[in-house]
Amino acid sequence: xxxxxxxTREGYGQALAALGExxxxxxxxxxxxxATKTGVxxxxxxxxxxxxxxxxxxxxxxxxxxxxxxxxxxxxxxxMFAAGRAFEQVRNSVGYPHxxxxxxxxxxxxxxxxxxxxxxxxxxxxLMRTIPGMVILNPADANEAYMxxxxxxxxxxxxxxxxGRYAVPCVTDIEGYQLEIGKGIVLADGTDVTLIASGFTVHxxxxxxxxxxxxxxxxxxxxxxxxxxxxxxxxxxxxKETGAIVxxxxxxxxxxxxxxxxxxxxxxxxxxxxxxxxxxTYGRSGTVPALLEAYGLTxxxxxxxxxxxxxxx
Amino acid sequence: MEQSKRQMLEKIANDIRIGIIxxxxxxxxxxxxxxxSIADIxxxxxxxxxxxxxxxxxWEKRDRFVLSKGHTAPALYATLAERGFxxxxxxxxxxKIDSYLQGHPDMKHTPGVDMSSGSLGLGISSACxxxxxxxxxxxxxRVYTIIGDGExxxxxxxxxxxxxxxxxxxxxxxxxxxxxxxxxxxxxxVMNPTPHDKKFEAFGFNVITIDAHNFDEIEGALKxxxxxxxxxxxxxxxxxxxxxxxYMENKVEWHGAAPKEEQYKIAIAELTANK
Numbered sequence: 001x002x003x004x005x006x007x008t009r010e011g012y013g014q015a016l017a018a019l020g021e022x023x024x025x026x027x028x029x030x031x032x033x034x035a036t037k038t039g040v041x042x043x044x045x046x047x048x049x050x051x052x053x054x055x056x057x058x059x060x061x062x063x064x065x066x067x068x069x070x071x072x073x074x075x076x077x078x079x080m081f082a083a084g085r086a087f088e089q090v091r092n093s094v095g096y097p098h099x100x101x102x103x104x105x106x107x108x109x110x111x112x113x114x115x116x117x118x119x120x121x122x123x124x125x126x127l128m129r130t131i132p133g134m135v136i137l138n139p140a141d142a143n144e145a146y147m148x149x150x151x152x153x154x155x156x157x158x159x160x161x162x163x164g165r166y167a168v169p170c171v172t173d174i175e176g177y178q179l180e181i182g183k184g185i186v187l188a189d190g191t192d193v194t195l196i197a198s199g200f201t202v203h204x205x206x207x208x209x210x211x212x213x214x215x216x217x218x219x220x221x222x223x224x225x226x227x228x229x230x231x232x233x234x235x236x237x238x239x240k241e242t243g244a245i246v247x248x249x250x251x252x253x254x255x256x257x258x259x260x261x262x263x264x265x266x267x268x269x270x271x272x273x274x275x276x277x278x279x280x281t282y283g284r285s286g287t288v289p290a291l292l293e294a295y296g297l298t299x300x301x302x303x304x305x306x307x308x309x310x311x312x313x
Numbered sequence: 314m315e316q317s318k319r320q321m322l323e324k325i326a327n328d329i330r331i332g333i334i335x336x337x338x339x340x341x342x343x344x345x346x347x348x349x350s351i352a353d354i355x356x357x358x359x360x361x362x363x364x365x366x367x368x369x370x371x372w373e374k375r376d377r378f379v380l381s382k383g384h385t386a387p388a389l390y391a392t393l394a395e396r397g398f399x400x401x402x403x404x405x406x407x408x409k410i411d412s413y414l415q416g417h418p419d420m421k422h423t424p425g426v427d428m429s430s431g432s433l434g435l436g437i438s439s440a441c442x443x444x445x446x447x448x449x450x451x452x453x454x455r456v457y458t459i460i461g462d463g464e465x466x467x468x469x470x471x472x473x474x475x476x477x478x479x480x481x482x483x484x485x486x487x488x489x490x491x492x493x494x495x496x497x498x499x500x501x502x503v504m505n506p507t508p509h510d511k512k513f514e515a516f517g518f519n520v521i522t523i524d525a526h527n528f529d530e531i532e533g534a535l536k537x538x539x540x541x542x543x544x545x546x547x548x549x550x551x552x553x554x555x556x557x558x559x560y561m562e563n564k565v566e567w568h569g570a571a572p573k574e575e576q577y578k579i580a581i582a583e584l585t586a587n588k
Contacts, residue, residue, distance in 0.1 A: 026449060050445065050480070058438045058472035065442020068420070068428055070373070071449070073442075088432060089469075093439055097420050097429040 002143040003173050008163040008200070009106040011145030013037025016074060016104075017044050018146075023153050025072040025102075028063055030056045035165070036076040036106040056081040060089035060101075067099035072153065075101060079108035079162060083124035094158050095131040102152045103160045109250035110283040110291045111166035111200070120283030126255020128160045129228050135181055136228040138162040138249075138257075140202035141170045144225055147179035155181055164250070166288050168200040171223070184231035190220035193306045194238035194245050198224045198257045201248040201276070207299035208248075212306055219306060227257050232264045239269040244309040246274045248302050253277040272312035274305035314529045322528050325395060326356040327587045330557045332391025332404050334584065338577040340408035343416070346567040348388035350492040350525065350552040351459055355392040357531045358457055367397035370424040376454050377443045379428040381436025382461035382490060383417040384569070389426065390414050398425035434467030436460070437487060441477050444485035444545075455539075459488045463495030465506040471516065477545040478517030485545040486538045487518070490525065492554035494565045513547035525552035558583060 002011055016027060017040045026048045033039035033051065042049035052059035056077050063073040075082065082105040083090065094101045105124060112120045128136050135155060139145040145163055152159040171187065187202070188209055197205035202223045209219040220242055222234065239245055245265060247258040258275035265273060278295050292298060329352045337343040359365065363376040380389045387407065394401045399414075406412035413422040417431025427443070430436035440458035447454050460470060477485050489509055497503045506512075513520045519541040523530035531550075538546035554568070555561030558580040572580055 048449070052476060053472075053479075055469075055472035055475070057434075057469050058441075058476055061435045061438030061469070061473075062442035062445065062476065064435075065379075065428065065439035065444075066446045066449075067442075068439065069377075069443050069446040071446055089435055089438075092429070092432040093435050 001173065002146060003170050005167050005169045006142035007165050007167050008139050008142055008145040009037045009165055011139070011142030012104050012106065012149060012161070012163045013040035015146040015149035016041035019150055019153065020045050020048065025074055025153065026050065026066065027074045027076065028052050028059050030054055030059050030077045030081065032077055036104065038076045038104070056086045057089045060086040061093040063101045064093035064097070064099050067101045072100055072102065074104050076104040076106065078119060079105035079121035079124040080119055083127045083160065084121060087127050091131050095134055098133050098157055100156060101158050104163065105160065106163040107165050108162045109164060110278060110295055111164050111250060111288050113166070113288045113291065114285050116285035117282040122252040122278045122283065123255065124162065125227055125251050125257065129255060129260065133157055134228060135159045135226065136162070137225055138199045138227050139225055140199060140223050141168050141172055143170055144172045144179060148225065151179050151181050162199065164200055166200065169203050171203050171206060179225055182226050182229045182231060184234040185223045185225070186220060187223050188221040190218040191242055192218045192244065193310050194220040194222055194242045195248060195302060195306060196222045196224055196235065196238070196245060196257070196261055197248040198227055199250050201250055201297060204297065204299045205248050205302055208302035208306065211299055211303040217306065217310065224257060227260060230260045230264060232268070235261055235264045236269045239265055239271045243313050244272045246276060246302060246306045246309055248276040250297055251277050252280065254280060272309045274309045276302050276305050314532055319528050322356055322360065324588070325360055326353045327557070327584055329356055329388065329391040329395050331581065331584045332394055332401065333387040334558065334572065334577065334580045336387045336390060336404040336407040337571045339405040340571060342571050343387055343408060344384045344569045345387065345571070346494070346554040346561060347382060347461060347490065347492065348385040349556045349558060349561065350554045351385060351388050351490050352556065353526050353528065354459065354488060354531055354550060355388050357528060357535070359392050359396045361532070362535050363457065364454065367425070370398055374454055377427045377440070377456045379436045379440040379456070379458040380418055380430055381440065381458050382433065382464050383431030383436060386416065386418050389418055393425040399423070433461070433464040434469035437470055437473040440485060441473050441482060444477070444482040445480055447484055448480065448482065455484045455486070457486045457488065459490055462489060462491045462493065462500050462506060465489060465509060466504045474513065474516040474518065481543050482545045483542050486535065486548060487545065488548045488550055490552050491549055492552045494554045494568060496568050498565060509549050517544055518547040519544050520547050520549065522549040522551065525550035526556060
């Protein structure tokens with residue numbers, strides 16, 4: 001178990017290196033092994049690592065070819081290039097034939113930091129959600145990132161894993177904690193509102209719960225590590241039991257977790273709902289704390305949105 | 314090549330051309346021009362060159378084929394039917410609702426199709442992945458892919474070429490169907506991708522230029538590809554788009570149009586006369 005504060009990409013790298021002993025897979029990268037942390041695997045298993053150079057479209061289709069011969073390839077790049085640049089290759093080479101390719105996309109969201117908007121991908125979950133049969137894992141911390149890798153290996157079919165470069169506290173240091181694809185996890189119970197979070201915002205949702213508790217509001221916190229397939233059953237249960245929902249994600253409020261939850265609620269159990277995420281805009285350069293503040297990815301904003309959702313009841 | 318073998322291959326290629334016309338006519342749409350231009354190469358690949366077993370289409374040791382120019386699926390389907398992977402009568406279901414013969418190859422549902430393809434530029438990369446996979450596990454299967462000359466305008470083709478050369482994929486053969494025509498006109502007018510030979514050479518390939526309709530040259534090139542070690546082979550196959558149907562030959566309008574009833578009858582009559 002990884003208990004320390006650590007970026008999810010580090011958990012990814014550690015998992016590849018450790019699980020490489022147990023499972024037979026290969027790893028591809030596009031000249032970013034040092035950053036995506038596949039370099040940890042490369043060092044240990046040089047014969048199973050293949051750099052594809054700065055050509056992500058080709059890399060994705062190459063991975064499809066490898067998978068078509070029965071091997072499991074992990075493919076890594078930044079989310080912007082894995083999901084953005086190579087979207088059509090993911091859709092047509094990997095998704096359509098439902099090949100067993102595992103995409104490890106790092107540097108997702110605005111926590112890329114100083115590199116700015118061109119590298120801050122807030123659209124990858126939206127893109128990947130539209131691909132039939134694609135599983136989307138968005139771990140909350142490095143420990144869960146490790147679990148996501150093993151779950152992806154055991155799953156037969158394409159998986160998109162979303163990792164960040166920013167160190168985040170461990171929220172899954174819980175006895176018996178397990179990642180089961182498609183099953184959301186209630187991390188803390190509550191009765192007035194449910195904070196549904198994914199990725200590193202899970203720890204912000206837990207902090208928001210404390211802020212709300214000080215004001216006499218009881219908030220439930222749910223970790224959605226699998227954005228697709230969404231645990232619709234749990235989302236509906238929370239809506240029925242708490243009557244208000246707030247989503248939190250480091251992604252555009254269009255097309256990501258917020259949209260997925262809104263779709264599930266609207267069709268099954270409409271209740272007041274608010275979305276916390278990157279509004280319909282681009283990121284920009286800055287330190288991560290400054291960016292989180294500027295884009296409203298804070299515990300306080302989640303708590304404020306919760307209060308306004310409750311008011312709408 | 315012995316005369317009897319050449320005659321046998323020519324007969325098969327002619328039957329494949331009939332299958333192409335039958336299926337595209339039945340569908341009422343599709344891509345006959347670029348299907349007819351590769352019929353001879355498809356024949357040689359599936360009847361002479363490749364290690365395949367129609368009874369066991371997923372055989373792990375089989376050679377792989379990727380039709381990167383996937384819009385010419387009628388040629389692949391007619392070949393698979395002729396080789397016994399799928400029933401010939403199914404060719405008439407091409408592009409119809411609920412048919413497993415999709416407008417572009419679908420590996421999930423069609424026996425003998427090794428890779429779904431059709432979005433141009435992607436297939437050659439997947440072929441590279443297959444060839445690399447063989448190298449990784451020390452398997453001896455070979456990988457063949459046919460790309461279009463128009464398709465070679467896609468940047469990904471050259472990303473794949475760089476990759477194939479970098480990883481010394483001498484078990485990979487890229488066949489470029491140089492028929493000179495693409496949807497909007499000649500390749501020279503639309504976006505000139507030539508010279509292909511010099512480009513592939515510069516990317517580190519063993520390059521062989523042949524007449525795509527000459528079985529002796531096809532055989533010679535594929536034999537030379539097998540003997541070439543340490544680098545992938547590109548076969549530049551100069552072809553006639555619409556080959557075998559007089560009114561379709563070298564006519565860009567037959568890139569993606571099906572013959573009407575009268576035209577269908579003429580095409581079948583011409584091809585049947587060759588029998």
